[in-house]
Amino acid sequence: MDTFDFIETPEHVELEQPLAGIGSRFLAGFVDTLIIVGILLVIFLVSTLSLTPDPFSEANDWMIAFMIVFMFLVFWGYHVYFEYRMNGQTPGKKAVKIRVVKEGGMPMTFSDVVVRNLLRLVDGLPLYPIAGVAMFVTKKCQRLGDLAAGTVVVSEQVSDFSARTDKRVRAEWQAEAGGAALRATGLTPEEYRVLNNYWMRRGQLTLEARWTLLPQLLEPILRRTGQTLANSRLETLEAYVELLMRQAWFAEQETRTGTGRQSKL
Amino acid sequence: MTPARFLETRGAAWDRLEALVRKARRGVSALTEHELHELTRLYPAVAVDVARARMTRIDPQTQHRINRLAIAAHGLLYRRQRRRVWPAVIRFFGRDYPRLFRRLWAYMALATAVFLVGGLGAYATARLRPSTAYLFIPGEVDLVDEEPGLSPEDASERFRRIPKPPMASHIITNNIKVAFLVFASGITAGIGTCYVLFINAMMLGGFAAHFDNSRLGYELWSFLTPHGALEIFAILVAAAAGLRLGLSLAVPGRVTRNTSLKIGAREAVQLVLGTIPMFVVAGTIEGFITPSYLPGSAKIALGLAVLGVTLAYLLLVGHGREKAASSKAGT
Numbered sequence: 297m298d299t300f301d302f303i304e305t306p307e308h309v310e311l312e313q314p315l316a317g318i319g320s321r322f323l324a325g326f327v328d329t330l331i332i333v334g335i336l337l338v339i340f341l342v343s344t345l346s347l348t349p350d351p352f353s354e355a356n357d358w359m360i361a362f363m364i365v366f367m368f369l370v371f372w373g374y375h376v377y378f379e380y381r382m383n384g385q386t387p388g389k390k391a392v393k394i395r396v397v398k399e400g401g402m403p404m405t406f407s408d409v410v411v412r413n414l415l416r417l418v419d420g421l422p423l424y425p426i427a428g429v430a431m432f433v434t435k436k437c438q439r440l441g442d443l444a445a446g447t448v449v450v451s452e453q454v455s456d457f458s459a460r461t462d463k464r465v466r467a468e469w470q471a472e473a474g475g476a477a478l479r480a481t482g483l484t485p486e487e488y489r490v491l492n493n494y495w496m497r498r499g500q501l502t503l504e505a506r507w508t509l510l511p512q513l514l515e516p517i518l519r520r521t522g523q524t525l526a527n528s529r530l531e532t533l534e535a536y537v538e539l540l541m542r543q544a545w546f547a548e549q550e551t552r553t554g555t556g557r558q559s560k561l
Numbered sequence: 562m563t564p565a566r567f568l569e570t571r572g573a574a575w576d577r578l579e580a581l582v583r584k585a586r587r588g589v590s591a592l593t594e595h596e597l598h599e600l601t602r603l604y605p606a607v608a609v610d611v612a613r614a615r616m617t618r619i620d621p622q623t624q625h626r627i628n629r630l631a632i633a634a635h636g637l638l639y640r641r642q643r644r645r646v647w648p649a650v651i652r653f654f655g656r657d658y659p660r661l662f663r664r665l666w667a668y669m670a671l672a673t674a675v676f677l678v679g680g681l682g683a684y685a686t687a688r689l690r691p692s693t694a695y696l697f698i699p700g701e702v703d704l705v706d707e708e709p710g711l712s713p714e715d716a717s718e719r720f721r722r723i724p725k726p727p728m729a730s731h732i733i734t735n736n737i738k739v740a741f742l743v744f745a746s747g748i749t750a751g752i753g754t755c756y757v758l759f760i761n762a763m764m765l766g767g768f769a770a771h772f773d774n775s776r777l778g779y780e781l782w783s784f785l786t787p788h789g790a791l792e793i794f795a796i797l798v799a800a801a802a803g804l805r806l807g808l809s810l811a812v813p814g815r816v817t818r819n820t821s822l823k824i825g826a827r828e829a830v831q832l833v834l835g836t837i838p839m840f841v842v843a844g845t846i847e848g849f850i851t852p853s854y855l856p857g858s859a860k861i862a863l864g865l866a867v868l869g870v871t872l873a874y875l876l877l878v879g880h881g882r883e884k885a886a887s888s889k890a891g892t
Binding site for chain 2: 303305310312313356357358361364383402403408414416417440443444445446489496
């Protein structure tokens with residue numbers, strides 16, 4: 297079972313949309329069921345309490361007729377109405393911050409909403425055993441209704457990082473990881489930035505460009521550490537850069553995992 | 562570009578987009594025109610940042626944050642145009658539904674065939690051997706009157722005294738429920754739909770045979786036809802929808818099973834939604850006209866007329882544009 301659905305945006309960037317798990321989906325379903333039962337109860341009580349005591353009253357007949365129709369509409373229309381009007385959410389889904397979308401992230405059409413909710417009949421007999429099995433065996437945690445409608449339920453829970461702590465942690469991370477990288481390689485920030493840039497983009501440069509550029513970049517560094525450039529081949533120089541970058545990377549990784557643990561406490 | 566530099570140059574844009582997304586949480590209409598422009602300008606840049614963040618060795622929290630941010634903005638910008646309800650309903654019933662019905666005629670024929678085999682089979686069996694009629698009729702229907710003295714006239718008089726409006730609305734809602742069930746059970750490769758259809762056809766065949774055996778056939782049909790003609794037809798349409806759903810899964814043809822199911826489900830659900838008005842009409846007739854004192858022949862005529870109008874609608878409406886569309890496709 298995957299935990300992500302991928303949204304391919306029109307900008308051709310793949311966004312990772314976390315999928316809602318079985319637990320949150322059942323919780324949302326439970327909340328919705330409670331709300332439906334509540335509404336049905338209110339309709340029932342209001343209409344029965346407003347019946348007149350006259351046994352031959354035609355008004356009573358009509359009242360009961362409308363009660364039956366309203367209860368039917370609420371029971372069958374609740375999910376369809378809300379999922380269509382609230383862009384894939386029902387009050388229960390909103391409460392647990394999940395949403396139904398088409399595979400690929402677009403909102404559902406009306407037919408999609410109806411398909412996935414009519415198939416509740418099969419999925420949900422009784423207490424959603426078929427839905428549960430289907431959600432276990434499908435890659436994107438889909439019940440039969442989702443498969444037929446081509447929909448997934450995604451999670452919109454925002455991580456508990458508020459923007460401010462996020463910023464603070466980021467600053468710490470930058471300082472510590474950056475510092476560690478510099479300490480490990482013995483480079484100045486400017487040298488590190490330039491070499492890292494070169495390393496990331498070397499695939500886009502021609503061999504000639506690399507051969508003219510790299511000695512210029514490395515020369516002051518090597519001179520400072522008392523080494524010499526003489527007769528070095530491009531492979532040797534790049535291997536040296538790679539070594540530096542790897543050192544920086546490992547130093548950053550260590551600091552980052554360390555910082556991550558601390559910040560959670 | 563180093564992670565630090567990346568954060569430094571792009572951080573402000575993320576913060577701004579985050580503020581806009583938060584403000585637009587209740588809908589993009591909460592934004593001013595200027596903010597809206599800002600949103601459309603910021604979002605593509607942040608989407609690109611997501612891709613760049615994966616290249617740069619940037620901390621996972623930030624990666625996660627801009628990914629979420631891009632998704633939220635994507636959700637705000639790319640949404641389906643909200644269609645007005647009534648024009649869509651009018652276009653559906655005025656053109657699309659009859660066309661869909663005609664395109665899926667084969668499924669309708671298949672459903673009708675299953676129904677006729679079950680119904681006629683049970684009828685023939687119970688006519689030839691009257692004692693077998695009870696096999697086709699569910700146990701809870703007691704064919705022997707509880708009160709032996711009760712004449713058919715008295716029985717129908719009792720029936721007439723049931724309040725009409727609740728009767729009609731109960732029948733309508735119940736039938737729509739059955740139609741949904743017949744449709745949804747099609748997901749079992751159509752087997753569920755055939756089962757429900759076959760059982761009910763046998764029941765009806767058994768009833769018809771039992772009443773014919775007792776020479777009460779005319780009474781039965783004058784009771785069933787006014788609403789039943791359309792009702793049974795609508796159930797057959799719902800069954801055709803169930804078969805469309807089931808066969809798209811069982812026999813996908815040249816596309817993957819998954820794709821086939823999605824296409825099939827889309828057509829099938831439209832087919833079943835169109836039966837709702839039929840059930841409303843049939844249920845209203847069943848509640849108000851079936852128990853009336855009209856002569857039996859008039860009731861039967863009414864039932865057949867209603868079915869005829871429905872068929873005419875399904876077969877004749879929406880042709881003009883269909884031709885226009887197909888000729889356009891042909892050129």
